[in-house]
Amino acid sequence: MKPSTNMDITTQNAKHTLGDSSFIDDDLVLFDSFDMVPLSTEPRRVGCLFVAMCLEGSAQYTVDTKEYMVHKNDVIIVNEGQVIGNYMFSPDCKGVAIMSSIDFFAEIIKEVHEISQLFLLAYSRPVFNLKQEKAEVFMSYFNNIRLRVDDKEHHFRKQLTMSLLKAMIYDIGNEIYQAQVIAPKRTRADAIFTKFIALVKVHFRQERRVGWYAQQMCITPKYLSETVKQVSKRTPNDWIDHYVSLEIRVLLKNSTMSIKQIAQTLNFPNQSFLGKYFKEHVGMPPTKYRRS
Numbered sequence: 001m002k003p004s005t006n007m008d009i010t011t012q013n014a015k016h017t018l019g020d021s022s023f024i025d026d027d028l029v030l031f032d033s034f035d036m037v038p039l040s041t042e043p044r045r046v047g048c049l050f051v052a053m054c055l056e057g058s059a060q061y062t063v064d065t066k067e068y069m070v071h072k073n074d075v076i077i078v079n080e081g082q083v084i085g086n087y088m089f090s091p092d093c094k095g096v097a098i099m100s101s102i103d104f105f106a107e108i109i110k111e112v113h114e115i116s117q118l119f120l121l122a123y124s125r126p127v128f129n130l131k132q133e134k135a136e137v138f139m140s141y142f143n144n145i146r147l148r149v150d151d152k153e154h155h156f157r158k159q160l161t162m163s164l165l166k167a168m169i170y171d172i173g174n175e176i177y178q179a180q181v182i183a184p185k186r187t188r189a190d191a192i193f194t195k196f197i198a199l200v201k202v203h204f205r206q207e208r209r210v211g212w213y214a215q216q217m218c219i220t221p222k223y224l225s226e227t228v229k230q231v232s233k234r235t236p237n238d239w240i241d242h243y244v245s246l247e248i249r250v251l252l253k254n255s256t257m258s259i260k261q262i263a264q265t266l267n268f269p270n271q272s273f274l275g276k277y278f279k280e281h282v283g284m285p286p287t288k289y290r291r292s
Contacts, residue, residue: 009048010099011027028100028104029098030145031096034059041086043062044083044085045081046082047102048101049105053073053139054074054093056092059090059095061086062085062087063078063084069127075127075128075175077119081242106250107162107254137171138172141167141168145161148164189230192231196217196239199213201243205244208267244277248262252290259287274286
């Protein structure tokens, strides 16, 4: 992914709209009202994971130019890199939202790879409805997380918040899974995208060539590229780079591996090549990122 700009919707930009309200560093921001979410009627790229639930009324918005309507108990997921805009709320619209930095989300789910894949599948179905009892569970998570985030005297505030978020993510992941299982008329394009993401999840450490993935799927690179872009509005290279750069971030922050060892693990020719790659996709050298 390209580095964020000041126009992007990010946790860092969003927390400045909240004063002393619910956030943890540049990692997590909670909104107990849609009115507080820093959206724009103009298209803005999302530089984080955005999850929201409509509690009352309705809302309309676009993601990657496609229009969506949400109503009571609908959950909305917008992934990093997508473009959101043209939103309109009904007068009685109410809702809550959570914004998580990609690094924070990756840390929470680093040992639960299937969950990450489920959230990516939300590209093809970014809105799904919860039954009333499930919506109440979601709100129970949200309120509990907010209490922990606001308890700034708690010594394990961040760790406890991460544990609660992980549990909530499991529940949301299950709903996404169920929605995908019962989704009517799943297209061949959706199936190709799902299979491609599954392959990338397994092989991105060794393979970054689109042609290799196309060969495994017995289709041409051109057809794979066109199909993936049709479903997700991103190219296969974008997805491969997403997983590779995310893995480098996790290893830099959560391991004692040297940059040379990380380069070897991820099949880069050398440490210098990894450094250039990381700076291009994250916006800073690996050494600076590790110290940040």
